[in-house]
Amino acid sequence: MAINNLRLWFRRWWGRDRTTPTVRCALVLVVFVVAISSWKKDRGKGVMRGVEGPLLGSLDPTLVDLTLVRDAKAKGALCLDGSSPGYHVQRGDSFGSDNWLLHLEGGGWCNSVESCALRSRTALGSSRFMQEVHFVGILSPYPSQNPDFYNWNRVKIRYCDGASFMGNVQNINQSGSQIFFRGERVWEAIIDQLKLEGLAKAKKAFLTGCSAGGLAALMHCDNFQAHLPQTKVKCLADAGFFLNEKDISGRNTIKAFYDEVIHLQDVTKSLPNNCSTMIEPWQCFFPYELIKRIQTPIFILNPAYDFWQIQHILVPTESDLKGHWGRCRMNIRYCNSNQIEILQGFRKSLLHALSEFQHNSKVGLFINSCFIHCQTISNITWHSPMSPRINNKTIAEAVGDWFFENRDVKEVDCPYPCNPTCFHMEFI
Ligand SMILES: *[C@@H]1O[C@H](CO)[C@@H](O)[C@H](O)[C@H]1NC(C)=O
Ligand SMILES: *[C@@H]1O[C@H](CO)[C@@H](O)[C@H](O)[C@H]1NC(C)=O
Numbered sequence: 001m002a003i004n005n006l007r008l009w010f011r012r013w014w015g016r017d018r019t020t021p022t023v024r025c026a027l028v029l030v031v032f033v034v035a036i037s038s039w040k041k042d043r044g045k046g047v048m049r050g051v052e053g054p055l056l057g058s059l060d061p062t063l064v065d066l067t068l069v070r071d072a073k074a075k076g077a078l079c080l081d082g083s084s085p086g087y088h089v090q091r092g093d094s095f096g097s098d099n100w101l102l103h104l105e106g107g108g109w110c111n112s113v114e115s116c117a118l119r120s121r122t123a124l125g126s127s128r129f130m131q132e133v134h135f136v137g138i139l140s141p142y143p144s145q146n147p148d149f150y151n152w153n154r155v156k157i158r159y160c161d162g163a164s165f166m167g168n169v170q171n172i173n174q175s176g177s178q179i180f181f182r183g184e185r186v187w188e189a190i191i192d193q194l195k196l197e198g199l200a201k202a203k204k205a206f207l208t209g210c211s212a213g214g215l216a217a218l219m220h221c222d223n224f225q226a227h228l229p230q231t232k233v234k235c236l237a238d239a240g241f242f243l244n245e246k247d248i249s250g251r252n253t254i255k256a257f258y259d260e261v262i263h264l265q266d267v268t269k270s271l272p273n274n275c276s277t278m279i280e281p282w283q284c285f286f287p288y289e290l291i292k293r294i295q296t297p298i299f300i301l302n303p304a305y306d307f308w309q310i311q312h313i314l315v316p317t318e319s320d321l322k323g324h325w326g327r328c329r330m331n332i333r334y335c336n337s338n339q340i341e342i343l344q345g346f347r348k349s350l351l352h353a354l355s356e357f358q359h360n361s362k363v364g365l366f367i368n369s370c371f372i373h374c375q376t377i378s379n380i381t382w383h384s385p386m387s388p389r390i391n392n393k394t395i396a397e398a399v400g401d402w403f404f405e406n407r408d409v410k411e412v413d414c415p416y417p418c419n420p421t422c423f424h425m426e427f428i
């Protein structure tokens with residue numbers, strides 16, 4: 001049902017041409033992620049669709065309530081609309097009770113006052129619209145679905161600042177509309193609150209995130225370790241390895257977009273480890289540069305044909321005015337041989353960017369040749385009989401092997417369409 005909505009929305013959006021490319025780009029970022037997350041929610045709810053509420057919630061151990069940050073106003077740690085940020089937590093037990101897994105929600109970025117104002121009226125910009133969430137995939141409480149982390153303390157941190165938890169603007173009057181750009185303070189306030197709830201005494205801690213949240217996990221990785229000097233910390237970016245590639249019309253769409261986010265939200269001073277002293281701030285948004293400056297061990301999980309990157313970096317709609325890519329960018333099975341060749345080039349760029357970390361023992365890799373985006377927060381892709389595998393390992397098994405240092409994990413798939421275990425997203 002939601003896929004149909006997405007398709008309808010996309011068709012309507014396609015025909016409209018009144019907004020500027022930048023606003024459209026920002027719009028597409030917001031609406032896509034909202035549409036995809038509601039699609040995921042629909043799927044996650046399964047048989048419970050239509051009968052929601054606290055009664056059923058209490059019966060379903062995967063449904064977890066929202067906790068708001070205390071004293072958010074006093075700390076200046078606010079969502080775009082000025083509401084308190086929040087997170088969901090499920091306590092660990094048994095031998096997992098001293099360990100913490102944090103997951104930073106994703107959802108694109110906003111690059112203008114208008115697009116951030118639009119976002120401030122959604123769950124990606126205001127806790128007024130946030131509801132309880134299902135803990136699945138890397139957050140699942142079931143050992144069969146989440147073999148290594150099921151009994152840890154698990155936290156999903158909601159994303160409501162539009163800049164990967166990195167903005168920090170004191171003034172709230174952005175061209176007359178009152179919007180808060182306080183992602184950095186949101187991050188600090190949530191970590192401080194979790195430390196009081198036991199995170200400070202963690203033996204092991206794993207900071208993960210998907211998409212914009214995956215980038216945020218990298219950005220804050222060393223800072224997270226600094227918060228927890230007694231703890232063994234590692235980080236994972238799921239679909240957060242964004243590439244600085246030109247789009248098919250030769251434009252630097254993604255670079256220009258990040259530049260706007262950074263200036264709007266004054267991100268430069270939050271960049272970790274002096275990232276912007278030798279290079280430009282926008283370069284720090286590309287993990288290829290960022291990772292070189294991170295001390296803490298990190299895992300890069302990324303599909304080689306990340307549909308978000310294909311739809312927004314390689315083939316943003318304004319780069320494909322004739323619509324040649326209309327079907328291919330929505331379903332890899334519809335790509336013709338020329339398009340597949342271009343996608344293989346994109347994969348080569350990814351592997352080239354990662355080649356520098358191939359011999360770094362602190363870096364784990366799982367690069368599968370699937371047309372998908374986030375893979376840690378779905379019970380199908382993370383660990384199930386239908387999981388994409390490389391060398392017969394599910395993503396959960398590969399990440400577990402790396403986290404617990406059972407082996408050096410550098411899993412890189414052969415090119416599409418070689419891997420029959422792939423789960424390819426089909427928008428049409
Ligand atoms: C994933 O979760 C949904 C809803 O919780 C369930 O219906 C489905 O069977 C699960 N799939 C797998 C492969 O575990
Ligand atoms: C923001 O601007 C509006 C009108 O432009 C004004 O009424 C309001 O007092 C300003 N708020 C702050 C906190 O400066």
Ligand SMILES: *[C@@H]1O[C@H](CO)[C@@H](O)[C@H](O)[C@H]1NC(C)=O
Nearest residue numbers: 222271272273274275277293
């Ligand atoms: C950043 O640069 C300053 C001055 O150059 C230095 O004192 C500081 O240690 C650096 N911080 C990191 C995390 O590299």
Ligand SMILES: *[C@@H]1O[C@H](CO)[C@@H](O)[C@H](O)[C@H]1NC(C)=O
Nearest residue numbers: 384385389391392393394397
């Ligand atoms: C792949 O792993 C599964 C367990 O996850 C095992 O049952 C199966 O035999 C393995 N297949 C091969 C070809 O090694």
